[in-house]
Amino acid sequence: xxxxxxxxxxxxxxxxxxxxxxxxxxxxxxxxxxxxxxxxxxxxxxxxxxxxxxxxxxxxxxxxxxxx
Amino acid sequence: xxxxxxxxxxxxxxxxxxxxxxxxxxxxxxxxxxxxxxxxxxxxxxxxxxxxxxxxxxxxxxxxxxxxxxxxxxxxxxxxxxxxxxxxxxxxxxxxxxxxxxxxxxxxxxxxxxxxxxxxxxxxxxxxxxxxxxxxxxxxxxxxxxxxxxxxxxxxxxxxxxxxxxxxxxxxxxxxxxxxxxxx
Numbered sequence: 001x002x003x004x005x006x007x008x009x010x011x012x013x014x015x016x017x018x019x020x021x022x023x024x025x026x027x028x029x030x031x032x033x034x035x036x037x038x039x040x041x042x043x044x045x046x047x048x049x050x051x052x053x054x055x056x057x058x059x060x061x062x063x064x065x066x067x068x
Numbered sequence: 069x070x071x072x073x074x075x076x077x078x079x080x081x082x083x084x085x086x087x088x089x090x091x092x093x094x095x096x097x098x099x100x101x102x103x104x105x106x107x108x109x110x111x112x113x114x115x116x117x118x119x120x121x122x123x124x125x126x127x128x129x130x131x132x133x134x135x136x137x138x139x140x141x142x143x144x145x146x147x148x149x150x151x152x153x154x155x156x157x158x159x160x161x162x163x164x165x166x167x168x169x170x171x172x173x174x175x176x177x178x179x180x181x182x183x184x185x186x187x188x189x190x191x192x193x194x195x196x197x198x199x200x201x202x203x204x205x206x207x208x209x210x211x212x213x214x215x216x217x218x219x220x221x222x223x224x225x226x227x228x229x230x231x232x233x234x235x236x237x238x239x240x241x242x243x244x245x246x247x248x249x250x251x252x
Contacts, residue, residue, distance in 0.1 A: 002222055005108075009229050012107050020074065023109060027076040030111050034169055055142065055168060062140030065166035 042067070078104065078170055079197055082115050085162065085172050086199040088137050092130040094120045096189045098202045099210065103223035105195040106230050110219065114161065114171040118202070120186055121176045127151045139172075140165040181243075181250050194230070204231045209243035214251055 012019045041047040048067050057063055075083070082097065082105075089095045101115040122130070124147075131147040142161040144150050153160050159175040177183055185202040192201055201207075204227055211224035228235055 002225060005222060005226050005229065008107070008109060009226070012230075019107065023107060024074070024076040026109050027078055027104070030113075031077045031169055034113070038168060051168070058143050059141055059145050061145055062142065062163070062165060063168070066168060 038066075074196070078112070078115065081164065081170050081172070082199060083197060084137065084164075085115075085117075085134075085139065088133050088139070089117070089119060089130065089174075091133065092126060093122045094186050094189075094200075096185055096200050096202045098185065098207065099215075100219075100223060102192075102201050102204075102207045103226050105197055106192065106227065108223060108226045110222075113169050114173045116159075117172055117174045118177050118182055118185060119174060124148070124151050127154070134162060138165050139163065142171070179250050181246050184243075184246070192231075204234045205236050205239045206243055208235065209240045209247060212240075213244040213247045 038051060041051060044050075051057070051067065052060070052063075060067070078101065082101065086095065086097070096118050097115060098118055099116045100110075100112045104110065104112060127150075128147045131141070131150060134141075139162045141150050142163060143153060150160050154174075154176045157175065157178045159173045162172045162174065163169070177186055185206050188203045188206065189200045190203050191198060192204075195201075208224045208227050211220040211227075
């Protein structure tokens with residue numbers, strides 16, 4: 001049994017109007033962070049190739065705009 | 069920075085993807101996103117989906133509809149090639165065009181266990197999403213019997229507590245038997 005899970009579920013139960021906003025911010029933050037990092041990496045030498053390797057991109061056309 | 073709404077990025081991506089798939093075949097969202105959309109606070113970059121096995125003509129229509137709605141497949145542009153991946157039980161990944169994340173990892177139902185998952189699919193009003201999920205008992209069984217990582221065991225624990233009224237130990241035990249027979 002994990003204490004952190006119990007703690008969070010208790011918070012959800014006690015704060016039905018607050019937890020969703022915190023949860024949404026938490027989830028969105030990881031994508032914002034990844035996107036910012038992606039943009040920085042693209043400015044580096046070989047950055048584009050690194051991204052292609054990391055995500056296993058084979059359909060380059062589907063990523064055209066992003067890899068510019 | 070994106071603005072904060074009731075739906076997070078994963079929710080919006082999943083709802084849009086499911087609304088397209090729904091028109092073409094039966095589907096379920098499984099595993100991590102079931103826990104995350106039920107309030108579990110952990111990171112993920114993909115959502116797992118199982119769809120019923122459909123013939124290539126139907127898949128071409130689905131793929132074309134996904135492209136029309138702004139999605140793109142990471143592995144290939146060609147519907148024939150993507151279908152080939154699926155037929156070999158390899159998952160294919162779709163993204164919103166020009167956005168690396170999140171990703172939808174889609175695969176065909178491959179055995180009796182997946183057929184059972186599709187047959188017993190449910191909607192979970194607590195998530196606020198009108199999409200189809202595999203059942204809570206199925207997710208718990210998979211995470212405890214097949215996946216077993218720390219993250220998966222905590223997902224299972226979260227689901228057990230949030231949906232305590234839906235937990236059926238007998239069904240979980242039966243599903244675990246099927247998992248051992250068909251997957252391990």
